[in-house]
Amino acid sequence: MLTLVSFIFFTALVGVLTYLLVRGKESESSDGYFLAGRSLTAGVIAGSLLLTNLSTEQLVGLNGAAFGDGLAVMAWEVIAGLSLVVMALFFLPRYLARGITTIPQFLAGRFNETTESITNAIFILAYAAILLPIILYTGARGLSGILDLHELTGIQNDQTILWMVVWMIGIIGSIYAVFGGLRTVAISDTINGFGLLVGGAMIAYLGLQWVGDGDALNGWTTMRDAEPKRFSSLGDADSSVPWPTLFTGVLLLNMFYWTTNQQIIQRTFAAKTLAEGQKGVLLAAGLKVFAPLILVLPGMMAYHLDTKGELFSADRVQVMASEARAAFDALADAERSAALAAEDASIDEEVAIENWVSATVQSQKKDQSYGSLVRQVLPKPLTGFFAAVMVGAILSSFNSALNATATLFSLGIYRRYIRPTADETAVVRSGRVFGTLIAIVAMCVAPMLAGQDSIFGYLQKMNGLYFIPIFAVVLVGMLDRRVPAWIANVALVAGFAAIALGYFAFGDWMKQVELHEFHFLGIVFVSLVILMEIVAFTSPRVIPEGALPDNDESLSPIPMTRWPLAGPVGAGLAIAVLLIYGYFAVI
Incomplete structure (x- = not known):
């Protein structure tokens, strides 16, 4: 009961603080609603970037991947530091110079x-079919584990708990995002971000203490000696992240x-100056380099404790097995044959x-390992606090994905095709209505994700469908002015189609020839x-005489002075990043 009370208290506290900080701020104009009036400072940008990323698809999903594969999955965090450096030094100045609100606007x-239209649609x-449902699913898994909702509610059926928590999170999140706009999202991110960093560090330390019988350093040594291969930064061929x-x-x-x-970088478009944006992005990069302490180490501790039978109770494991057997018995004959084919x-x-x-x-354990670890290592009042922080994450x-989706619809579809003459109030209203509809769709889809072998692996696989073609077109668009529009449009559609075919039509063939899905994405890119x-070489785009260069900064709505230390x-x-990889490659 103490856990539940502290959870409700801290959740309400963040909501009240956010309301007080954004009350009276402009949110009825499109700049105010979608970009917080272009007023965000470095600290808010860094906090919002981190917490948008450090959500439950990372906390639950990546720790679950670490439960299965060990330290090699830190690639998703450490390499993010390099990516953010590239964002700060190369991409951000070009985006802010154009004064854009969305990536599709840049491509237009x-x-x-x-x-623009193709990218908006993708x-x-x-976001509606992949990202939002995964956020809700992993959030429900993590929260039910931390609060032990099976015990608290007396409901043992996993699907019932899953549906209940998904809809609770979805409704609260929709209120934040749909009615508050980006400023509300960014402010609540910053408040929750501090709690997440503190709470995550506590879990890592207390977990190591538990493993080491009261000595955190001994806990690290105990795990490393028991499973030395799991401490390598370079994944082998069987890992979800082989080193090549x-x-x-x-x-x-x-x-x-x-x-x-768009979901991540929209807050960087809201920077008050380029220098503030660069400082915020690089601050986030510095923190991401050390994020494995929060997002990977707990999963490795959970695996170690599970091998000793200390993470899940025997009764809970029995319930998992019973539900799995019931799920198998419910399969049709063809589905049973497919399930046993391996x-x-x-x-x-x-x-x-x-x-x-x-x-x-074992798959269920991956998804539930983080919540179970938190519940066992934190004292009851702090468990409620961290559950509140997790809800914030x-x-x-x-919120960020929903706000980004509303932005893309309102500015890229509603204002361009449905009501080109719509005033600012109508544009914002359209975003709120569309955001509500998308939230409902996501809440219906999320519980259907139960049973994936690795929810984080599933997320990265599905992300490849649209990440790769859009990134190729954006990068080439920045580097080569000769590329004509028609081939960029072909690349967007062809890239999406090629990856979909590779995943769903030729997946078995790729396994037979040992072509990893990530290598396949590289080939498509x-x-x-x-x-x-x-096409740029044989049939280049005609650039009008006197046209401004793509990186011209004269039309930017904000000061474009760079941060000298960037x-x-x-x-x-x-x-x-190189030192961290080198150290754990030879440890």
């Missing part, structure tokens, strides 16, 4: 309105996420079924870039 200026579909993929799909997905993903044909069918059930239970990512450059700080962060 560089190519044409068709490019972003909106991806660091130079192909993993790098590209990271680059898109931190330089081109098993050795020579073994008894009942043994094969038990193996399938065991693998399903969930709401942050959900390079192919798209080569295709666009061939270059040295960026170089220092890049060196830190």
